[in-house]
Amino acid sequence: MKKVLSMVLVAAMTMSLLAGCASNDTASASTDSSTTQAQADSVDTSDTSADSTDGAAASGETFKIGGIGPITGGAAVYGIAVMNAAQIAVDEINAAGGINGYQVEYNFQDDELDNEKSVNAYNNLKDWGMQILMGSVTSGCCVAVAAESAKDNMFQITPSGSSVDCITNPNVFQVCFTDPNQGIAAADYIKDNNVASKVAVIYDSSDVYSSGIYAKFAEEASAKGLEIVSAEAFTADNKTDFSVQLQKAQENGADLVFLPIYYTEASLILSQADKMGFDTKFFGCDGLDGILGVENFDASLAEGVMLLTPFAADATDDATVAFVTEYNKRFGENPNQFAADAYDAIYTIKAVLEAGNVTPSMSVSDICESAKSGMTSVSIDGLTGLAMTWSADGAVNKAPKAMEIKGGEYKLIQ
């Protein structure tokens, strides 16, 4: 009896191991086919950009943009969104005549959220002939790849690697806000729009993202004269009970609680505040994006919660509507902010290449030098921000978009 039971248990564990591995090798090869199709679609584009097109058509030269991100594993949601959205952007650009009259080839490689695999993917892409890199999607991988791309002086733009370490090299630029910049943007937004005058903060001191935002938020708040009445931390090991943090905020008369944290803890804070009858405004960063996706979540708790996030799928401007419709049509779901960042990244590449009048025959390093100087002069109206500009250190300047949760949906505050 004992033996039978233990055999069953062993069998069950083995099965679960197998089940875990099964879904791995599916998505990595799927990107190339559509690029070649896009090339075939747009042969007759010579009228858009007069002088260079003939040469391009004759020699068959193309820009080769590589992408790296996790399309399997724990952060697959982010990588797939970036891969898909960048594909949409590339197809649109090719259909409209390419960049400087040259078609764009796009190749996206999986890094499984692993730094070493990200560097391998980078080397694979170099063998393929990549001239410009859009990636990596996550901060850790991006830092690893940036060390390599700096050696090659390859122009690199990351859609979503938000750590400041991603952009220490001069050849790397970010589309998303850096973590500290979110803190500054949040303090500015609260002060400039008179959202509140007395702010309490609850942050996770054991998390780089959260404590990074808090540090800059506090700095900017004191510079701007925004009063922080209480700043209470919690840690990864102590994140179920927030009664003290909330009570301190309430006692100190906070009219807004700033939550630079992820939505799992935020949902607990909201329900505890509700239970203790603390009626206040909550304000968060992009980590709160997703709170409405918590299964069985009582959306009335989040009513009126404000968050700074670069992109809302329900925004009504033409560009967003067109992008969301196209994304839905192709991939059957609403794009998230990572998708929007990637879409903007591709169009940013297009803009800097056009500003520098770059051609594919130039060397990788020459393209990079031209693009680097282009980055500091272009201004992009993208999905994740209007009039985005970049400083030479690689960080983006853009006005964050503030959303408010109303009636169970993210609504853009106009």
Add this chain to the structure above:
Amino acid sequence: MRFLNYLINGISLGSVYAIIALGYTMVYGIAKMLNFAHGDIIMVGSYAIFCLMSLTGLSPVVSVVLAVLICTALGITVEAIAYRPLRGAASPLAVLITAIGVSYFLQNMALLIFGANTKQFTSVINMEPLSLFGGSVTITGETIVTIISCILIMVLLLTFINKTKAGQAMLAVSEDQGAAKLMGVNVNGTISLTFAIGSGLAAIAGMLLSSSYPSLTPYTGSMPGIKAFVAAVFGGIGSIPGAFIGGIILGIIEILSKAYISSQLSDAIVFMVLIIVLLVRPTGLLGKKIQEKV
């Protein structure tokens, strides 16, 4: 008034620790093993209630009863498969490590079945918060129900152990397994029964934990489980009233140190207090000193 509020928050957090600690201490007291998977059985109980309520639309009471049955079955199964074969093992470490293994197994199974996404638990307790002193102090319905359940379960357990035949068998097993066997007590059956009761309590603890702190993930049970274990040691592991008192005191220390010292250091302070208590009273607050007879 402010202090009173903190105190009540502390009691409400402590009552959750206490109810989890009851299960720990019960199993330790009788089977003399630390069931580190207890926190994860609580998580399974929470998921069971969540699924029964949201998927099949059963009433809260029926869901809780079914969850208790599910957890009881799980507890008996885990004991039979993972712990019983090791009971005779040369080193008591074997069972301890297996318990940690079971804990990870349950977490990862939950991860596989339910995914990593947080689920919001709908509180099964529908009770208006109690307002005192003109609304300056409120006690949530969850706290009241948790404390009452704690006391009720404690009394029931003590009565069961002291007044019934099965309970007497448990006492016998806890004192000397070999001698109990010689006296005709079914040791395996008694320990199974202990696990059954402990795991059934875990389902109730899961209900109360998730009603107070409604976000549900596969790791929901692990940290409260460890804190409750500390509470059980604090109160004197093996002692049922000790678990209750230990849990409440731990909750109060945690909240007060968060409130008056530092919200980041509260865990460090809690564990420091534990060390001091153990230095002064090695068996915990209410622990019995067992004399080894040579």
